Each structure stands twice: as C-alpha cells, then as structure tokens.
Amino acid sequence: MAEKTTYIGTAVVRSDALEKVTGAARYAGDLKFDRMLYVKLLRGKYAHARLVRVDASKARKLPGVKAVVTGTDFPYRMGLYLVDRTPYAVEKVRYYGEPVAGVAAVSPEVAEEALGLIEVEYEELPPVLDLLEAIKPGSPLVHPELHEYEHVPAIFPVPHTNISNHFKIRKGDVEKGFAEADLIVEDTYYVPHIQHSPLEPHAAVALYDREGKLTIWASSQSPFAMRKILSQSLRWPMNRIRVIGPYVGGGFGGKAGLNVEATLVPLAMKAVGHPVKLVCTREEEFRDTFVRQGMWCRLKTGVKRNGRITAQEFEMYWDGGAYTEYGVNVTRAAGYSSAGVYDIPNMKTDSYCVYTNKPVGGPLRGFGHGENHWAIEQHMDQIAHRLGMDPVEFRMINLQREGSTNATGQVLHNVGIGKCLEEAARLIGWTKVTGPGKIEPGVKKVRAKGIACMTKAPAMPNDAASTAIVKLNDDGTVVLNISAQELGQGAFTVLSQICAEELGVRYEDIRIYPVDTDHGAYEWQTVASRITYSCGRAVMEAARDAKRQLCDHASRYFGVPAGDVDVADGRVFVKGDPSRRVPVATLALGATLPDFSGYGGPIVGRGKFIPEGIVAMDAETGQSPKPVANWTYGAQAVEIELDLELGKIEVKKVAAVYDAGRVINPVTAAAQVEGGVVQGLSIGLFEEMKFDERGRLLNPSYVDYKIATAAEIPEMLVSFVEVPQEDGPYGARGIGEHVMVPTPPAIANALFHAAGVRVKRLPMTSESVRWALKQE
C-alpha cells in the first residue's frame, strides 16, 4: 500500500447525495425558461423509403406553431468518427422512426397536433434488415454515398458496400498456428440489439439568440464533443456554440456524442429568442437514441493438448443500423480487444460494421467488449471441456502476464488478471470442473458455478484530454472547475477527494458545478471509464499547482522557506511548529505581510492530462506498441440455480474482482461493480430489442423489454486487486464499464456446468434454455 493518505481510499459520502435524495438536483428535463417552446418530432413510418414529398405548409399555419423544419431545411451531415448522419432524414428514411420533420410550438399539445398536419409521401425501398444479407454483393445499399463521407483516419469504410468499417488484426501466422494445434474448436455466437435504459430519458433545450449564439442545455455525457461536432458540421467558430450540462440521470454511453440535440438546432434557429425543448418519450428513448448494435460472430481457436492456445481466427459482423457515426468505433474496439485476456501468438481478426435499416448503433457501457467477450469467454470453457481441463486451470495457462502480447502485439506489463481470476474463484468457492454436471432422474433444480474473465481499454482518440482548474474563494473554500459529467457514477465525489487530498483542504469545502463549455475546463467526454484516470490526473496537477501558490504565500507570510510549510485540513502551517498556522482563507487571495503590503494574489491552480505515447494501429495489421491508454482486467464467478422444468436461471451469487489499480472510494467503487453485475445479469437473461419483418421495433417499452428487477439481484461479493496503473492518479484506472462485461458468459458457463447445454444467443431466456435442455 502506498503513502499515508487522508481521502484516498476513504469512503466519504457522495457529494451529490443530499441533493439527490431530497429531489433538489436539477436535470435537463427540469429546466423551464420564459418564451420556451415545446418540440415534437415526426418520425418515419418505413425502415427504408424515399421521401417523395414532405409538405409542412398546413402545420406551419396552425396557431401556436412557431417553427417547422424538414430535412431539406438543414441537410448537414454530422458524426463523431464517420460523418454520415443528418438530424432529419434527407431524401430517404433509413430506419423506422427516423425524424422526418420537427415542430416547435407553444405547447406539447399544439406541437403534436401540428405533426398530424404534415403530409409525407413515401416510396418504399427494399429494407436491409438481415445483417448477413447486407454484406453480400448486390444487396441494396443503405448509404450509396459512403465513399464521399468524411471520417477519422482510424476508420476504414469499404466504398460501394454496406460496410462502414473493416477493422483488422493480423498477428503472427495463423495458418502455422492452426497447423501446430492438436485441437481446433469453432463456434458462432450472437448478441441482439439492446437499450441502455437510463432512468432519465434524453432531454435538451436549445436557444439561438439575436447575436447568433447557440446555447444547448442537454442531458449529455459529452458537452465538449457535442460542441465540436456541431462546429465542424455547421462551420461555425466554437465560441458561437455553448453547451451546458446539468446532472445526467444515467448515461451508459447512450448520451455520448451528439444525439437528439441536433434536431433542435434548426428549430432554434427559426424560432430566434425562444428556447426550444425536447424530452424523449420512452418509446423514442428505446428506438431513436443510440442502441447497442447486434453482433454475429464466428470464433475459431487452435490449442495444444497441454492447453496452450496456438491460434485464433475471429470474424465479427455488427448490425450497425441506419447511421454508424459512433458505431464504427465499437467495431474497432471489439477488434483490438479480440484476444480477451489471453496471450495468443497467432491471430486473425476481422470486425465489420454493417449498415442496416435498423435504429442507430452507438456506444453502450463497455462497448465492443461485452459483445466479443460473450463469444470469447464461452469459447474458452468449450475448449477446456474438450481438453478435459478445468476452465480456471485452462485460463491460467493462457492468461496474459508480464511480457505477454495482446491482439495488437503490445507487450504487457503489470498485468493483474491472474490475481483477479484466483480471487474470484476463491470467493465463489470454485472446485475443479471437467464437464457438464450429471442430472439425476427426478431432480428439478440444479446449482452450478461458472466463471469468466474480461479486459477492456478505453476506445478513444489518442489525444482525448482533460483539464482542471482549482479556484480558491476568499474564505478558503474551493471551486473545482472540471467538465466531467456526474452521471450517477460518483465522478464529482472521487474528483473532490483527489482535490482535497492534494490541496490539503476539507472534502466538504470543495464544490463542482455543472458543465459549461464557455466557462469550464476542457474535457473530451465522460465515457470509456476514463474520468477517474484522466480527469483525476488533471485535478491532481491543478490541486498541486494551487498548493504550490498557497505555500509560496505562506512562505512569505511566515518568513520561512517554501519547503518548510504545508497544508492540511484547511490550514496552512509551518512544519514542526504547530503554533504557526493560519486557515487557508488567510492566504487564499494573497498574503498580507507584516508591513501590511500585499503579496501574491488570488489562487488559481491549473492541471491537464493527455495519455502519452499512444501510437495509431497499423491499418492492415492492427499492430501497435501502445494502441490504447490502458487495460483494466477483471473476473467474475457466478453461482446459478437452474430450474430444469421451466428453463429458468436464477443467479444466486456473483463474485466480482477487478484490478482498479487503486481504489479511491471503496463504497462508490463497490457500488459501480454491483450496478454493473446487475446490468450484466439483465443483459444475460432478459434484454433484447425485437423487430418485425418491416424493421419496426416491437417492444419499445418495459412491458415487453424486460430488465432485471430488485427481485433478481443476487448476493454479490466484490473485491479489488490493486496493481498500479503507471500514469493513473495514485495508480488508479477505470472500472465503470468493465464490471458488466463478464456476467453473461459466466452465467452461460454455469448453465453448461449445470446441465450440459449452451444458449449461444443472448438473452438466455427461460424459453430458450428450456428448448436447449429438451434437445439435449
């Protein structure tokens, strides 16, 4: 354990706890302004159709309607990684539900009535709904103009196809690897589309004022990225765009990048001086914000009789939906992490992002990794059983360790997965398993255990940076100006802890205010489990900078060298002389010297962080000495009870162990893990967006899109390993997304141990398990 700390590793109370339990906390949906208008969107009624005629003239004449826009009014393409998406459909609708027109009116009722007056004539086009058909030559194209679209260099669209990104790993020699293998195992796996299910739906207000400035208040994980996308697309200087982000009531990736906010921009520009507000209905939240795209994959692995993996071939096809501006990066992330936690000498991975006429794919907590680990971690158990080995023992042989290489050829150091796996196995009470359990006649319920590992790296541009400003008030309290978002994950708490630790002030004296791109320190996005790691480092540096200034003031004030003063618990003191101390307030705006002259000035500390040394992956091979900022490892073991007659899986117990590098707050860290386990369980057993043959979403509500309830929550044993992250604050690395990745495959592996069956398609519903049991 590291040096003695005051706040690091301490379970301080969440800084937002009181506000949230009393209902005082404000969210975007709570905002109301004078002259505010209400927005409703007209949504397309076909998965794929040409817009022959969109006539909004009657809607425009309805009293109370202040602005109406259609696609041709605002035909600007936008996107974070691939610029392929317009806020409103232009010429074509590409999924059932795509915005065709928007109305801003004096009341939601009038806006809704106006939608009914907009006449739309469609010419239906053949929809592209089957992922594997979409990649065949001759398939109708969702975006015939793909070759014209701008994109970041890390994305590789295949022109004149439906493939918007083809990510490749070519490591070693797979043919040689398979030739060396004693056993080759091959299988296919599938994950369906799912939704994030945040408590708070997407909500935003946009105001275009008479000076030509656009201000957006949004429930967003990405105020700065939103500003950037709008600025690039509209060719506006960034100082014409301001994004303000109040608390976010759950994001899980769905509120990253630019979302429904884009539809408000042209309405705001037409209704100058009127704030225009949109709050998504739950139906819109399901279908018309980002979804986690479906994925079908084929995985083939060669292995020696002694358990050593020699080669892996992995093909992933992503059901990217109508626009893949963010989804292309999911494809990439799943590709570079395609070795999972294993040291595999020879690899060939192809990860394809495919356009279909389905809702828009985008980031969801741990994107790419939850999906590819569903395949990898079941596959590892399948191989172990074919070899007659225990799944934990088999994994131990192949785990990445000091000096191993991952899929990108990166040489790894300080790898914590071995410890995680050991600890997860110990906590669940793992006993050697070498095959499916035998079911005695007459037995109706069986218990079994399963295990799965995971690793994930943040999928972000190499220059994703953070800044922090620490301002001291007259009275010694502190404004911590950062632009990380508080999504419920506890960012404000942990960042305040870091600031208090470094500056020597009390945690309670630090305040963080909502994000404002005009006044706030820069932050790329609150995504990728990167805030504690990246923003944490910036805060650390800013607090140290402020402390240096404080000590400089103190040095003059007390007349001692700067090295002889220190700050703790809100007081500045001369080391070794407890009588010579003053509150921080005395020196916050400068020091008053014995002759009553002033010195110094108000204290503002500054800090910044960018993960250094990240090298772009080779376009053909995906190889790089350091492709990502860091890797976080973890393992989960589960115990299930399987009702053989119903097919129902009940998860009784989950042991979850993650290498957090350093735990800043043990309570919020454990809460993150618990939340992740429940979300993982929910994805494993219940969640699936279902579409009909015309591409319409059949279950856009919780009546038929089920998520785990409190009744499903298992006993959870949470533990942390602390192998320090070299450039993380106090060695910390992110765990926010990782914690839901291995739950589904761990349950699947337990199911096999219970009854010798596998459901390789998520979710493992009672019905699907029952049919698998019957086939056995």
Place this chain on the structure above:
Amino acid sequence: MLLPFDYVRARSREEAVDLALRAGADGKFLAGGTDLLVRMHDRQLRPQMVIDLKGVSGLQGVSCCDGEGLVIGAATPLNRLIRDEAVRSKYGLLAEAAHTVGSLQIRNRASLGGNISNASPAADTAPALLLYEAEIVTWGASGRREIPVGEFFKGPGATALAEGEFVSQIRLPVLKERSYGVYLKLGRTSAVDLAIASVAALALEGGEVRIALGAVAPTPIRVKEAEAILRSRKDEGAIREAAAAARRRAAPISDIRASKEYRLEMTEVLAARAIEQALAGLAAGGR
C-alpha cells in the same frame, strides 16, 4: 400525451350508469386507471368522458358478513386487499395472486374490479376468483345483476358487461372448510411482469381440488377435467394426469412474451407444482 377529455366523478351508482349511457362508446369508467391511462396515452382509447367510480358508495373496502363470505368493493386498491386480514385468513389465494400484479406503486392504484373488467387473459386475480367461485356484482341500465365469475369473461378484453354497466362488488361465497391455495405465475422476470402462463390450485379439506389457468386461453379458465381426476386420487400419477388435462384445455397463442409451445409445456409443469403445493399446504394445516 393525453387528448382532451371530460373527467366526471360520479356520486352514486345511478349517476355513473346514467353518465355512461349518455356517453355511449365515448365513455370509460375509471378506478385506479393503471390500464386505462396507459391506453389513453398510447391512443388505443380516446374516450370523450372518463367517469370516476372511486367516490361511489359500496365500491371501496372489504366487508365481512357472518356466514355470507366476503364482499369486496370493486374500486378497492389491490394493496388494501392484500393487507386485509379477512382476505388473508380465509381467501389467501386471492391475496397471493393480487400481490403478483405490477409493482407496489401500481398496486396502490390498481383495483380488483379494474383487473377483471379489463379482461386480460393474463389477469392475475382472475384464476383465484374462479376458484373461490366469486359472484361479480354489477350495476347498469337494468339495475343490479350478479354474474358468476365463470360467465363474466368472454374473450380478450371482452366481458359480460352491457353498455353503461360497471362492476360494483366482488362477492366471495363463504368457505366453511379449511383450504389452501397456491398461485404460480411464470413471467420473464420474477416481479413486475405479465404472466407467460399461470396456474392457481385450491385444495379443500373435503377432498376437492380446484384448478384454474391464466394467460393460456382467450380468457382465464377453470379446468374441471383436471379437478375430476383429483376427486378420488391425489397420488403422483393423478397429479401428473391432472396437469396433462390442464395442458389439454390450454389454447395459448404465440406472442412476444413466449411461444405457444412453451406456454403449453409450462401449463403442465406449473399445474403439477401448484397441485402438489396446494395439497402439501392443506396437509400442513391450511387456512
């Protein structure tokens, strides 16, 4: 979003009927609103007038009349029913079934009368009412009627109620002998879900075992064929035969929640379990 409508709080049964007759197809009765409001939001229903029954006398609460069973006001919220001592002690199956409806918050509003008037094949309280042989008391143009619950459900969303008629009370006949009831509901999640299939079994001290099914036919149904098998024999074989008979009576559909085939199989599995548990509960003392 709701379309505009008139809200009228009826002060008497007569007024409620009168208002409903005048509104005709444009009128809807309101109790807890947990089904009605959702459908109005979704525009599946567009009533011009909503007639609130909650203030009508006799529609609230549970009253116990000596030797005459139990009378439950139709607008009584399910949570009140679930907590009622008379219901719990003698008609525990109904309390157990009501407890599986929606969530706690929904049960604070949702009423017993609403649950059956809505006539979902999956209505959780319906199998219990079938087994207690409830009488549905209604008020309409021709005054008061009593409809045996077995004749109340006519199909998905369809009941024996005439235009302008509403359910005012549910009467549970006296149950002199000891009994033990079990309601098994299979949903996708363990709570806050609609039934894929459900089975209620009520074992009576006199030897009778009653069985009803939910969510596997156009209406909730009682399965007398299965009951007949158990009249004389209650061994494992008889339970299996009764469960198979229940499956034969089921006529489920395939939908987004489950396939027809799964529902059929689960009917048999749940029936066997419900019968077994009801018999065991009775043997252990019953209620």
